[in-house]
Amino acid sequence: MFISYQPELKSMFNSLIFDADGVLMDSMPCHADAWVRTFSEVGINIVRQDIYDIEGSNHVGVINLIFERDGRKADPEMIEKLRVRKRELFLKKRNISPFEGMYDLLKELKEQFHLAVVSGSDRPIVDSMLNEFYPDIFEVIISGADVTNGKPDPEPYLKAIEILGVKKENCLVIENAPLGVASAKNADLCCVAVSTYVDSEKLSRADRIFPEHAPLMSFLKGLEPLDE
Incomplete structure (x- = not known):
């Protein structure tokens, strides 16, 4: 399932905010x-x-x-x-791995965008995964322990935006979970999603849904940073 995505949105962002599990890691x-x-x-x-x-x-x-x-x-x-x-x-019994090609892509994107992670997992788990698979990539990392109200509440994404010091309209969220998409949209953010573990119908609030990581990564690679 795909939802139409306005071409002009490809050049309106200066910040990309990623969920961790299911987006960055197959965990x-x-x-x-x-x-x-x-x-x-x-x-x-x-x-x-x-x-x-x-x-x-x-x-x-x-x-x-x-x-x-x-x-x-x-x-x-x-x-x-x-x-x-x-x-x-x-x-x-941790048995996880990063999605193929994502680290190299983020290294490229880091040169042009602010990058952040918003995860519902505990801080020790988030830190251990990011330190191992995505060292020195993200400016801001929000864990489930850093907020009072977790997803689908908008608080996690709003906190990331506040720390980044950027405008809502210049942020793109990359999610894979229904509650994560709801959190992003409840924060009035643009959000794309990849249906890693759930049917795409459960991600229907996203602005665009990708069936797998390959087209998602192609889309991200094609983003043009906001001309500030």
Whole structure:
């Protein structure tokens, strides 16, 4: 599924803000497996797709959404317990890799655009992945722990824009998750999405949807920086 994209938008940006998991790294299966195991230990059975559908939310959001679906409520002590356990499982069996060609592309884009990351993952997880696969690329990194309200709330993207010191209309968000797209659009930002783990129909609020990374990367490579 593609949504028409106005040609003039290709030259109106000076800042690109990326989600991490599913956009920069092929990491969501590992995240999902860690969550599946974590929730099973407190008697809640889910599958990977349950996590993919709410990807982008921080750990508080994920836990609350899954508990609500199970007719339960997680208190702060339970949330912290599950957060720590999920992170432990993720880091213990981490099996992730960057999407092919993305690092080289970002090295080129860095010469012309401000680059930032907005992720729902915990700070140690985000930092470990970016330090390993994308060192010295991003000016600003927002993790799930850096905001009070995670995606789909606009706060994560608005915080990144504030720190970058740029205008909303000059920012392009690159997402792959329904809640992430919602967060960007709730912040009144232009957003393109790649349907890495969910059907494109679930990303319908994005300004354009790419079926895979290759056309997304071609699009990004063709962007012309804003003439300031």
